Amino acid sequence: MDPEALWTPAERPRRGRPPAHTRAEITAAAVALADTEGLGAVTMRAVAARIGAGTMSLYSYVPDKETLLELMIDEVSGGHRLPSAPSGDWRADLRHLFREQRALMRRHPWLPAALPARQTFGPHTLAALEYALTVLEHAGLDGQAGLEVFSLLSGFVASHVTHELAQEGAPGSDSRAVHQAQARHLRSPAVTGAYPKAAEALTAPGGTPSPDATFDRLLTRMIDGLTAGG
Incomplete structure (x- = not known):
């Protein structure tokens, strides 16, 4: 897994149809599935079904389940409610x-x-x-x-x-x-x-x-x- 490739935002293509889905949408669907049914329920097939996509098409956004898990962990980590700076205590x-x-x-x-x-x-x-x-x-x-x-x-x-x-x-x-x-x-x-x-x-x-x-x-x-x- 290449962290730079994973976390650096990809440039939008200048031509052609816009993508039908986004990584953010796929990640949110995977998180929702894990929240309700557990981590074992998160498969590429199940996530694809949740967003109404074909299983194989999902791989053009997320190459494998391991990468999807990285995206899920970071997505929910944004839920930390932290102040902008420490208090000093x-x-x-x-x-x-x-x-x-x-x-x-x-x-x-x-x-x-x-x-x-x-x-x-x-x-x-x-x-x-x-x-x-x-x-x-x-x-x-x-x-x-x-x-x-x-x-x-x-x-x-x-x-x-x-x-x-x-x-x-x-x-x-x-x-x-x-x-x-x-x-x-x-x-x-x-x-x-x-x-x-x-x-x-x-x-x-x-x-x-x-x-x-x-x-x-x-x-x-x-x-x-x-x-x-x-």
């Missing part, structure tokens, strides 16, 4: 950025699974990265360290969202009921005394925090650990 700015990233992944549940296959950075992805590196510079991190922290925090968010969505989709996923059943199990004669630290941690009172509160707490711990000394 780098911790608050990081929390805002990765809360936005979590919200983006929840709007597009296929995104965490798609990211490991990404081969290049499009303009929307680069805009979010530029913002993150600027924020991390305020934390005293150079470009390489900033890239590492951005990658690690993005990986945490993707993993966390994947877990959240799996738990929400699981049958009988009432977290309060599960917690109570876990506590009864750990107090049973079969395990009493065998796993004291686990039993103490898993049966500790305090209620069930909201998903947002849980994410914020874990994100803060990640930021504090990855930027230690900043």
Whole structure:
């Protein structure tokens, strides 16, 4: 895959009929399909049917599914709602950025699974990265360290969202009921005394925090650990 060819806008032909479709239209159709039916449903045939085109004609706009996936990832990355410049409070700015990233992944549940296959950075992805590196510079991190922290925090968010969505989709996923059943199990004669630290941690009172509160707490711990000394 040639990033320059992928992301540099092609010149419009001066003569002949205008193209029947655009890459933007095809990408939007693929994103909509993934949002409603999952990433596995995105095939060249399915996307072509969604826009009313022949499958083979789609290849004149997008050479393969891998390229389409790159376009999809960058398209949804434009959904980050970020200010034009950091506030100067780098911790608050990081929390805002990765809360936005979590919200983006929840709007597009296929995104965490798609990211490991990404081969290049499009303009929307680069805009979010530029913002993150600027924020991390305020934390005293150079470009390489900033890239590492951005990658690690993005990986945490993707993993966390994947877990959240799996738990929400699981049958009988009432977290309060599960917690109570876990506590009864750990107090049973079969395990009493065998796993004291686990039993103490898993049966500790305090209620069930909201998903947002849980994410914020874990994100803060990640930021504090990855930027230690900043």
